[in-house]
Amino acid sequence: MAIVTPIDTKRSPSLPKAFLAGMLAAALALTGGSQAQEQAPGAGEAALAALKALYRRPDGVPFPEANPPTPAKLALGKRLFADPALSVNGTVACTSCHDPALGFTDGVQIGRGVAKKPLVRHTPHLWNLAWGAAFFWDGRARTLEEQVRGPIEDPLEMGESLPRLAGKLGRDRSYRKAFAEAFPEHPQVGPDQIAAALATHVRSLVSPKTRFDAWAEGNEAALTAEEKAGFALFNGKAGCSNCHSGWAFTDRAFHDIGLPGNDLGRGKLIGLPAADHAFQTPSLRELAWTAPYMHDGSLATLDAVLDHYDHGVIQRPSLSPDLKRVTLTEPERTALLAFLATLSSENPPVPAPLVAAGPAAPPAAREGTVISQKDKLFQPSAVRVHAGQSLTIVNDDVRTHNVRLDTGPQKFNSGAQEPGQSVTLPFARPGRYELYCGIHPAMRLDVSVER
The missing domain is CATH 1.10.760.10 (Cytochrome c-like domain)
Known part of the structure; x- marks a missing residue:
């Protein structure tokens, strides 16, 4: 240690x-x-x-509407986080690499998992991920529910498949009871429930x-x-x-x-x-x-x-x-x-008492067809346009940006948008769209397209 x-x-x-x-x-x-x-x-x-x-x-701590915290779900997530049964051979738990006594890291340059081989990157700490915009060092997961699946199924880390893990946990009577209490509307032991419980626990890790x-x-x-x-x-x-x-x-x-x-x-x-x-x-x-x-x-x-x-x-x-x-x-x-x-505790840190925040109010949308990027923000951050109109996004920043739209029927990728450059994005269909910057993913732009 x-x-x-x-x-x-x-x-x-x-x-x-x-x-x-x-x-x-x-x-x-x-x-x-x-x-x-x-x-x-x-x-x-x-x-x-x-x-x-x-x-x-x-x-307060933000939680998604689709996965709100409950005492039963938090307890289940904490139990799963410390259980080596999540790995293929029962030797590696989440806490093996994210040790609470080490600030939810492992204290070594490069860790090892069930394969006993060096991992690709250093183990990051888990503090304050409830406010995250993307997860892992390269941001390949968009949500914590997606992120927690990665280490379980990675062959170097825990090497287990989620369906097989669900079957294994489902044969344990105490786990069946815990899942039923945590997910009363969908009481089965399944991959989605495992991910939701783990993500809820990780969101509770507030420094x-x-x-x-x-x-x-x-x-x-x-x-x-x-x-x-x-x-x-x-x-x-x-x-x-x-x-x-x-x-x-x-x-x-x-x-x-x-x-x-x-x-x-x-x-x-x-x-x-x-x-x-x-x-x-x-x-x-x-x-x-x-x-x-x-x-x-x-x-x-x-x-x-x-x-x-x-x-x-x-x-x-x-x-x-x-x-x-x-x-x-x-x-x-x-x-x-x-x-x-002064940013660190004088003794091994313990997560702060959990206070869940209420649902965040969406930003007030303005009418307009021109958006500025400045100081790692879309300004304004919410806009209304009409179907058939185009939105022009101008890089007024000192940084390269990358405007992206990944969800829904319409996809868009601006490529590297350098300072002073603008990109134009047409919207043909009514609906709600969320754009973000691929380099600065906390930059979000809500676009409401009306008829």
């Missing part, structure tokens, strides 16, 4: 006061606070508060609050001056927030960050060279417990990660435009590491 070495946030208590003050001032400037302070007292504090608000935790959350919620004493300076660097000079944004510290997009290797990741999956070598941004929550890092597990420590961003990036055409070279002074590096430590 891997041994976790917590980051020592007190290791440099003598950082110059001028440095710390400068970093805190930078945090205010990130949202225009330094200019605003000249115009109105307290404007800088308001700017910092607005920045902190971007990292506030949501009030607990840490000192950073206390600070974001208003407790100024929760972080040291050094850690606050690290927060300013994270959002400023270091550029970490370009990809590690939002309360879970991930944009849930795919980026080539210049690691060596021949794995084409997202690019191979969607057939787009602009996304070659791109892998999903991992959440930084509980990162002190989830080493080693990256899709290949090649970087053992956070110091090694910073070294990579300083001088290890391989230059190639698919490199993410959000990637910055992170060249920091020693005091800055120490402050950034101190801040990152």
Whole structure:
């Protein structure tokens, strides 16, 4: 079992006061606070508060309407997750690679499953996947119900077929009872029920609050001056927030960050060279417990990660435009590491108490035929058009986008849509369509086509 070495946030208590003050001032400037302070007292504090608000935790966990949580379903999913019977030879459980004591990872560079052979990629942690837009390092699963099937049926991982597993579990009286309680409307033990229960359990794995959350919620004493300076660097000079944004510290997009290797990741999956070598941004929550890092597990420590961003990036055409070279002074590096430590629990993390969110209200649709892409968003995110009209989508961003429509009778793939380019998509039939970006799949556009 891997041994976790917590980051020592007190290791440099003598950082110059001028440095710390400068970093805190930078945090205010990130949202225009330094200019605003000249115009109105307290404007800088308001700017910092607005920045902190971007990292506030949501009030509840989203669950799909087709698979709502119940105590019986959560209990069944947790039991299945820990049961080696899910593997073909009864030796590997989900917890074998996603160990709760290791932040739902396995603590090694590359894991092994029932085949006793190295897996293709590093085992990712499972924190906060309820908010995911695509799953696995390359995003090949669109939902958690689809994702949980993959490891069970992968010949290297668990090597079992879901129909055969359903038959095996169905011969166990206690499992038959548990499935009947979890799925009273469809009480059989079947592949869909297995996937639904496992997905429900994984959605419940929400990282607990840490000192950073206390600070974001208003407790100024929760972080040291050094850690606050690290927060300013994270959002400023270091550029970490370009990809590690939002309360879970991930944009849930795919980026080539210049690691060596021949794995084409997202690019191979969607057939787009602009996304070659791109892998999903991992959440930084509980990162002190989830080493080693990256899709290949090649970087053992956070110091090694910073070294990579300083001088290890391989230059190639698919490199993410959000990637910055992170060249920091020693005091800055120490402050950034101190801040990152505040995103992790001081003891082995336990999932936060589950509070399910109510159904999300759909975005209000606007009438119009022109959509902008900017800051990894479709603007607006919902639109109404009439059958026979076309929708023009303009890339006003600094990034390549890839507009896709995969469901329903109409299919569309824009290919690589570079900044400044536009694509036009005609809609002949009434209905509701969901477009997304193949590189930044959290970008969603609801299109209502009326007669």
